[in-house]
Amino acid sequence: MTPGGTPGAPGVVVVTGVGRYLGAHVAARLAADPRIERVIGVDPATPGPEFAGLLDRVERIRLDLDSLGGLLADLDVAAVVHLALATAPDPQQGGRSGMKEQNVIGTMQLLAACQRAPRLRKLVVRSSTAAYGASFRDPAVFTEETEPREVPRGGFGRDILDIEGYVRGFRRRRPDVTATVLRFAPFIGSTADTTLTRYFSQPVVPTVFGRDPRLQFVHFDDALEVLHRSVAEDHPGTYNVAGPGVLSLSQAIRRAGRVAVPVWEPGLSGAAAIARNLGFGRYGLDQVDLIVHGRVVDTRRLTREYGFTPRSTAVAFDDFIRAHHGGAVLSRDQLAMAEQMVLESIRQVRSAVRDRT
Amino acid sequence: MTEQNGHRRLTTPPVPAPPSRNGARPEPTDPALTRPAPVPKSAPAPAPAPTPKSVPTPKSAPVPKSAPVPKSVPVEPDVAGPSVADRPGDQWDRRVASGLAFLRRRLSGQYEVDEFGFDPELTGAVFHPLLRLLYRDWFRTEVTGLEHVPTDGAGLVVGNHSGTVALDALILSAALHDQHPARRYLRLLGADLVFRMPVVSELARKTGGTVACNPDAERLLGNGEVVGVFPEGFKGIGKLYSDRYKLQRFGRGGFVSAALRTGTPIVPVAIVGGEEIYPMLADIKPLARLLKLPYFPVTPTFPWLGPLGMVPLPSKWLIEFCPPIPTAHLTDSADDPLVVFNLADQVRETIQQTLHQLLERRPDPFGP
Numbered sequence: 269m270t271p272g273g274t275p276g277a278p279g280v281v282v283v284t285g286v287g288r289y290l291g292a293h294v295a296a297r298l299a300a301d302p303r304i305e306r307v308i309g310v311d312p313a314t315p316g317p318e319f320a321g322l323l324d325r326v327e328r329i330r331l332d333l334d335s336l337g338g339l340l341a342d343l344d345v346a347a348v349v350h351l352a353l354a355t356a357p358d359p360q361q362g363g364r365s366g367m368k369e370q371n372v373i374g375t376m377q378l379l380a381a382c383q384r385a386p387r388l389r390k391l392v393v394r395s396s397t398a399a400y401g402a403s404f405r406d407p408a409v410f411t412e413e414t415e416p417r418e419v420p421r422g423g424f425g426r427d428i429l430d431i432e433g434y435v436r437g438f439r440r441r442r443p444d445v446t447a448t449v450l451r452f453a454p455f456i457g458s459t460a461d462t463t464l465t466r467y468f469s470q471p472v473v474p475t476v477f478g479r480d481p482r483l484q485f486v487h488f489d490d491a492l493e494v495l496h497r498s499v500a501e502d503h504p505g506t507y508n509v510a511g512p513g514v515l516s517l518s519q520a521i522r523r524a525g526r527v528a529v530p531v532w533e534p535g536l537s538g539a540a541a542i543a544r545n546l547g548f549g550r551y552g553l554d555q556v557d558l559i560v561h562g563r564v565v566d567t568r569r570l571t572r573e574y575g576f577t578p579r580s581t582a583v584a585f586d587d588f589i590r591a592h593h594g595g596a597v598l599s600r601d602q603l604a605m606a607e608q609m610v611l612e613s614i615r616q617v618r619s620a621v622r623d624r625t
Numbered sequence: 626m627t628e629q630n631g632h633r634r635l636t637t638p639p640v641p642a643p644p645s646r647n648g649a650r651p652e653p654t655d656p657a658l659t660r661p662a663p664v665p666k667s668a669p670a671p672a673p674a675p676t677p678k679s680v681p682t683p684k685s686a687p688v689p690k691s692a693p694v695p696k697s698v699p700v701e702p703d704v705a706g707p708s709v710a711d712r713p714g715d716q717w718d719r720r721v722a723s724g725l726a727f728l729r730r731r732l733s734g735q736y737e738v739d740e741f742g743f744d745p746e747l748t749g750a751v752f753h754p755l756l757r758l759l760y761r762d763w764f765r766t767e768v769t770g771l772e773h774v775p776t777d778g779a780g781l782v783v784g785n786h787s788g789t790v791a792l793d794a795l796i797l798s799a800a801l802h803d804q805h806p807a808r809r810y811l812r813l814l815g816a817d818l819v820f821r822m823p824v825v826s827e828l829a830r831k832t833g834g835t836v837a838c839n840p841d842a843e844r845l846l847g848n849g850e851v852v853g854v855f856p857e858g859f860k861g862i863g864k865l866y867s868d869r870y871k872l873q874r875f876g877r878g879g880f881v882s883a884a885l886r887t888g889t890p891i892v893p894v895a896i897v898g899g900e901e902i903y904p905m906l907a908d909i910k911p912l913a914r915l916l917k918l919p920y921f922p923v924t925p926t927f928p929w930l931g932p933l934g935m936v937p938l939p940s941k942w943l944i945e946f947c948p949p950i951p952t953a954h955l956t957d958s959a960d961d962p963l964v965v966f967n968l969a970d971q972v973r974e975t976i977q978q979t980l981h982q983l984l985e986r987r988p989d990p991f992g993p
């Protein structure tokens with residue numbers, strides 16, 4: 269079962285959600301690892317053409333998560349990587365109810381199948397720092413032990429709490445399986461395309477009046493690295509995955525050369541609710557809560573156990589800015605130039621006055 | 626109020642917006658005010674300035690690589706002749722240049738914020754200069770016992786709270802940073818209410834404050850910061866003028882257990898002068914309930930004079946830091962209620978006695 273190499277590396281790995289950006293990249297990366305024999309990508313939909321090249325070494329199976337049980341037993345699957353989570357309602361996939369179906373029901377079905385798979389040794393579940401909720405009484409930095417003070421208002425946050433609850437139950441029932449839960453900060457990077465990267469790509473960025481939340485991001489490549497290590501090595505437990513350091517929202521917007529437009533908070537929540545009810549726009553209360561409260565996590569456990577530190581939030585964000593340079597309204601160079609011009613004109617006036625006297 | 630939330634103990638009432646109500650990102654309008662802060666990253670103090678008042682003004686501190694090094698001394702050699710005459714001009718040029726560099730750094734986001742949201746550059750360039758005017762010139766504050774605040778490493782400063790709005794916390798932090806040889810920043814712990822309010826919450830975070838809860842307190846102390854806490858909370862600032870300088874209840878002593886868990890010395894501090902700035906004659910409770918505030922103050926000037934009533938009366942302030950109470954030997958007793966209560970009582974007694982001594986030293990509240 270175990271091929272040569274690290275004893276922790278599993279033989280057959282199933283990756284769910286390969287029809288999505290993250291799933292496709294993780295599956296491709298695992299397939300390129302010689303320590304892993306087979307990588308099977310599972311998704312109810314056929315992966316889009318943009319991932320075709322990426323997935324040529326991955327065996328793809330078009331399958332709903334409720335019929336996964338037979339597959340896990342038949343193929344002697346040793347590890348399951350669960351990435352099939354929707355972070356925002358997609359009108360094409362049934363909106364919020366479709367999202368909940370996929371996140372919560374999908375995870376329940378997957379865990380039920382895993383529980384009955386005799387050879388399963390490892391389960392890696394993607395979670396999110398949204399698991400900490402958002403409240404004004406929150407501590408500034410969340411450790412893995414911090415309990416959410418309030419149930420999140422946003423759908424994704426509530427799904428994450430449900431999913432983590434099911435994983436806790438799974439851990440009790442199958443203590444022999446190494447279960448890793450990775451709470452990712454929002455992804456960012458030159459290639460990532462998420463709700464948040466689209467938010468920062470707009471020339472004019474709405475913010476909440478009187479709030480300047482502290483944000484953390486994780487670079488997409490670092491997220492891949494952590495997922496890869498979770499499969500190839502043994503790291504039971506729950507981990508925060510985020511770039512160390514903090515950017516405040518206003519700072520991030522200025523670094524990106526965008527213009528912030530403060531909006532009164534109740535108006536923004538209302539707008540998000542209306543947009544959701546009308547079925548357009550992927551911004552929801554999850555995003556509103558993030559830009560009101562912010563979210564900073566402690567990553568010391570990840571660094572200690574994985575021996576890996578993601579690049580810092582500021583560096584990851586810089587990488588994103590370089591790739592999305594086009595929409596900048598006010599760039600760093602322009603500001604430096606303006607500064608030079610003012611200094612230069614002062615100098616000229618000064619010397620002109622001096623010449624006259 | 627704060628008592629109901631179980632874990633919450635360390636309370637500081639709302640931090641009022643400093644005089645400049647510039648919203649979340651105040652930008653200095655007067656370049657002359659923008660003195661580049663020496664930006665000490667955190668606890669380990671960098672080479673301390675010889676005297677607190679002589680901050681090295683020129684040469685902006687962390688200029689990014691792209692910074693066009695200002696300095697506009699006469700470029701043309703022919704005008705260099707009257708070099709004595711253009712000295713004041715040079716100084717102005719430097720100020721303008723450092724002001725512009727500051728503006729550029731702010732506008733392009735090239736500054737550092739720590740995980741609590743503390744922005745040392747903004748605090749040093751905008752908030753502290755404003756508070757300096759207030760504590761030095763308006764309140765004529767005298768600070769003693771600064772040697773009791775640790776030069777490096779963590780310390781928990783525990784003070785008495787007064788003054789209807791929590792101006793004393795801000796004055797204490799500005800005075801400590803200005804006058805302490807290691808220019809320590811005081812990281813204040815504030816009540817929930819502070820962090821519920823827009824604008825105010827961000828001002829509190831940017832000046833180094835955070836929510837008063839044990840995880841944050843222990844994290845700051847673990848990072849070797851000087852943390853400031855006012856255990857009386859709203860009971861302290863919301864008391865009537867007739868109760869001035871009478872310490873209120875300290876609650877369950879969450880601040881003591883935070884200090885014990887991290888083995889941090891507790892430095893009691895007594896602040897005299899805060900009670901007279903807004904003497905509270907009455908508390909309109911129904912109005913407070915209506916506005917969801919802990920109290921609604923009536924002072925000789927507020928609300929009668931409207932915004933003018935917000936001007937604090939110019940009382941004379943005395944701040945004394947008392948000798949630290951070591952806790953390193955009690956690290957195991959952080960959960961022992963007896964040890965915690967005794968220590969909290971000891972801190973309370975120390976502050977109360979020091980308050981009496983200071984009041985004797987200051988017979989006239991509005992004296993010189």
